[in-house]
Amino acid sequence: MKKIGFLSFGHWANNPAYKTRTAGDTLLQSIDLAVAAEEIGLDGAYFRVHHFAQQLASPFPLLSAIGAKTSKIEIGTGVIDMRYENPLYMVEDAGAADLISEGRLQLGISRGSPEQVIDGWNYFGYQPAEGENDADMGRKKALDFLEGLKGEGFAEPNPYPMFPNPPGLLRVEPHSEGLRERIWWGAASNATAIWAAENGMHLQSSTLKFDENGKPFHVQQAEQIRLYKEAWKKAGHDREARVSVSRSIFAIVNEQDRYYFGGQGKGADSFGYIEQDKRAIFGKSYAAEPDKLIEELAQDEAIQEADTVLLTIPNTLGVDYNIHLLSSILEHVAPALNWR
Structure with missing residues (x-):
């Protein structure tokens, strides 16, 4: 049994084909x-955070609004770039959003991803301490x-306060x-996954x-994921660890699906570089008729x-079509995969 949520990057552009x-x-x-x-019946609504881009950025107004209009679904991020954040101000914003949703926030945070601008956190008033880099700053x-x-x-x-203080x-x-027990860390490496476990964060x-x-x-x-689970167990936390993986999965059940995604199902993993010197591997998309999709996904070890x-959803195609994709x-x- 698995929880199933969506992850939206929240793109928009003045494009006639876009709903956003x-x-x-x-x-x-x-x-x-x-x-x-x-x-x-979906279990989670998650949103990406990107600065200096025509995409969703400051998450807490959105999460609060969703929390006020829903009652069951988990509401989260995947992920908030901590290099841009004031931690105590974020505690206030997150606390308010969580109270509005009555305890349904699942916040994914991280040291961040490649930037739209050079050292964007500097424009927000932050810079690493002497002897540290931006990743160190994000983790701190x-x-x-x-x-x-x-x-x-x-x-x-x-x-002499304006209002009486408690003792x-x-x-x-x-x-x-x-x-505090519903914070997730977005890890791109084995080492940071282990670090997340040691510090009592769930893994994205x-x-x-x-x-x-x-x-x-x-x-x-x-x-x-296995290294993370081992580290969690070794750390002796008194609660269960949670792990999420993101996937682009599209079930082709009509001609509109085939038009949008019919050419994506034959892809494979790809390799590239992020931040110039770090070789990364990118997982393939899954797009096929349901029977074929089930067969392929059953072989995905990480999902297991x-x-x-x-x-991940194409939010620019609008609410109705994305609900069709998720419902499919x-x-x-x-x-068939025993996720439900």
Whole structure:
């Protein structure tokens, strides 16, 4: 049994073929999509965060709006780039969004992905400390964020405050109990997956990772997940670890599906470089009639290791068509694979 969610990058552009031509279109349709996804029985609504691009960026207004209009579906990110974040301000925003959703946030965070601009975090007022790089900065901010989510007091109260203070050191408010245990780390390497486990974060593994041994993508990803689970067990956490993998999976059940995705099912893993010097492997897309799709997905080792599958969606095609795509997976594919 697996949880099944969608992952939207939230693209928009002034393109006549797009249903999302403006940022407003994308934000409002993202809310409608999450509501409709909950109605068909999907388990999660997740959103990518990219700065300096015509894509979704600041996640908490969107997550709060979705939380107010839904009641069951998990609401998350995949992922927030911590290099751009003020950890304590993020604790406040995340706490508020989680309280609005009544404890349904599943926040994926990470050190970040290749940038639209050079050192974009500098424009947000941040730079690595002396002797550190941007990845170090992102991981340090992640740990500060986790510490703030504990809800423990740390700030010296003003002896002459505007409002009466409770006794002792103060924490940032609002505090949402339990959110600390629903933070995920987006890991591109085996080492950072192990680091995430050691620090009590769930694991998000996407459709790319660093190429660490030349094996097929799903095999490398499965190895990463097993290392993560071993590290979680060794760390002695008193709760269950969760693991999600992202996949582009399209069931072709009509001619419109065939028009959009009929040529994508014959693909294979690909290799490339991110940030110039880091060789990465990119997982293939799956697109075929349901019977063929079931056969191919049954061989995906990483999906077998995960408890959650996030289906990447073409959000520019609009809410109705994306709900059709998601419904097709739920109806024609998931039961045969024992995901449901």
